[in-house]
Amino acid sequence: MIDVQRLRILRAVAEHGSFNKAAGALLLTPSAVSQQIAALERGLGHPVAVRSTRGVTLTEPGRLLVEAAETISAELDLVRHEIDRITAERPRLTVATFVSGGRRLLPRALARFVAAHPEVELTVREAEPEEAVPMVRSGAADLALTYHFDGPLPLRPDAGLDWLPLTDDPLSLVLPPGHRLAGRESATLTELGSDRWVLGCLKTEAYLRRYAERAGFDLRVAASTTDYFFACSLVAAGVGVALIPQVALAGTGADGYGAGSTGTGAVSVLRVEPPRPARHIGVLAPRRRPHPHAAAFAEALAGAVQR
Numbered sequence: 645m646i647d648v649q650r651l652r653i654l655r656a657v658a659e660h661g662s663f664n665k666a667a668g669a670l671l672l673t674p675s676a677v678s679q680q681i682a683a684l685e686r687g688l689g690h691p692v693a694v695r696s697t698r699g700v701t702l703t704e705p706g707r708l709l710v711e712a713a714e715t716i717s718a719e720l721d722l723v724r725h726e727i728d729r730i731t732a733e734r735p736r737l738t739v740a741t742f743v744s745g746g747r748r749l750l751p752r753a754l755a756r757f758v759a760a761h762p763e764v765e766l767t768v769r770e771a772e773p774e775e776a777v778p779m780v781r782s783g784a785a786d787l788a789l790t791y792h793f794d795g796p797l798p799l800r801p802d803a804g805l806d807w808l809p810l811t812d813d814p815l816s817l818v819l820p821p822g823h824r825l826a827g828r829e830s831a832t833l834t835e836l837g838s839d840r841w842v843l844g845c846l847k848t849e850a851y852l853r854r855y856a857e858r859a860g861f862d863l864r865v866a867a868s869t870t871d872y873f874f875a876c877s878l879v880a881a882g883v884g885v886a887l888i889p890q891v892a893l894a895g896t897g898a899d900g901y902g903a904g905s906t907g908t909g910a911v912s913v914l915r916v917e918p919p920r921p922a923r924h925i926g927v928l929a930p931r932r933r934p935h936p937h938a939a940a941f942a943e944a945l946a947g948a949v950q951r
Contacts, residue, residue, distance in 0.1 A: 650684040651713035653677055654692060658710045661699040684709075718804075721782035735764045737937050740771040740779050740788035744872055744892035745925060750789060752948035757941050764937055780805060780928050786935040788928040789945060793847055793921070804931045808942055811949045813889045813923040815848070818875075819912040820882045830915040833887075837861035840884040843868045844875035848887050851921055880911050887916070889923050925949070 656666040657677065667674045685691050692706030702710065741750050746768065754766065771779055776788035781804065791813065817831055825831050833855050843849045843865060856863040866884035869875050872892035879886045893913065927942045929935075 646687065646709070647684065648716060650680050651709060651716065653680045654684060654706065655710050655713040655717070657681065657693060657700055658702055658706070663695075663700060718778075718781045721784070724783065735761075735937060736767065737764050737935060737941060738767040738769060738785045739941065740769045740776045740785035740790070742772055742776075742790055743770060744889060745789045745791070746770065747873075748891050748894045749925075749945065749948050752951060753941065753944040756944040756947060757937075760944075761937060761940065776928060777805070780930055783930070786929070787938045787941060789925070790928050791923040791925045793851060793923060806929050806931050808927040808929070809924060810926045810946055813891045813925050815887050815889050815916060815921045815923070816893060817914040817916055818879045818886045818888050818893070819914065820879050820885065821910050823885070823912060825914065826912040828912075828914055830917045832917045834859045834861070836885055838864075840864045840866035842866055842875045842878045842884040842886040844872035844886055844888055844892065845870055852887060876911070887921070891923075891925070 653666065653670065653672075656670050657663060660666045660669060663677045663681070664674045667677045670677070681693055685693075688705065688709075690705045691703050692709060693700050693702055739750070750768070754768075757764075758766065769779070769785060771785070771788065771790075773790045773792060776785065776790045779785040780788050817833075817836065819826055825835065833852070837856070837859065838861070841852065841863060843852070849865075849868065853863055867875070867878050869878070872888050875886050876888060876893070878884070927945060929938050929942065
């Protein structure tokens with residue numbers, strides 16, 4: 645039988661790339677880590693790690709064991725959270741959400757759900773997609789309102805998660821007061837190739853950089869933020885132009901097409917001419933041991949999106 649603790653140590657070695665660093669992270673001595681890996685190899689009958697002057701690399705059996713360790717760790721975390729849930733005095737539901745979805749979509753769903761299930765103790769946690777996936781997988785969140793850009797959500801086949809699509813959230817161009825393209829209904833990104841950009845998140849930055857490379861212009865960045873609402877304010881102040889999802893525009897006064905106000909100054913919102921980028925918004929939930937109230941909350945979210 646493969647020892648779970650030794651799998652945990654191997655996982656740390658893979659993560660840190662050396663026995664010494666893994667030992668520091670696990671609060672063990674390097675000798676103890678080496679002994680546990682050696683014992684794992686004896687029990688398995690195959691080497692799992694190879695030391696070199698550049699650190700430690702895993703063999704193919706070692707990589708398979710690390711994948712198994714990640715799955716086992718996630719399952720154990722999920723069981724622990726499930727035990728906490730069933731032994732709690734009140735039912736608990738933890739929902740993860742990205743910021744703009746939490747600001748625009750989540751409040752309506754929360755109000756609807758709380759009215760129907762006042763006995764449930766709700767907890768909301770902010771999480772971007774790369775954080776939401778491990779949270780739901782481990783049980784730290786019972787479900788997540790999240791999104792992905794081009795292509796499907798990057799889920800491993802063994803992740804044990806289900807994706808329920810809710811809506812597409814197209815991105816729009818937001819231009820400062822007096823911009824040369826103000827008054828237009830739509831524009832291409834290439835027409836703004838000479839402008840300076842205000843970035844609202846790392847994912848839109850990655851999209852813009854890929855587009856700029858294909859279109860043959862250099863992306864000039866005037867400001868970089870992790871908040872679309874802040875980015876809109878910077879655009880209104882004349883700092884640059886931005887690419888903003890429609891959900892993030894809602895409530896800023898610039899959520900319709902044409903002129904709008906963000907509280908700093910009038911901006912213009914234009915459609916991006918095809919192919920138009922979009923975020924795909926949905927609900928992420930565990931396939932096994934789903935929370936008894938998760939389906940009701942997902943339904944409330946779907947209702948909020950439809951409205």
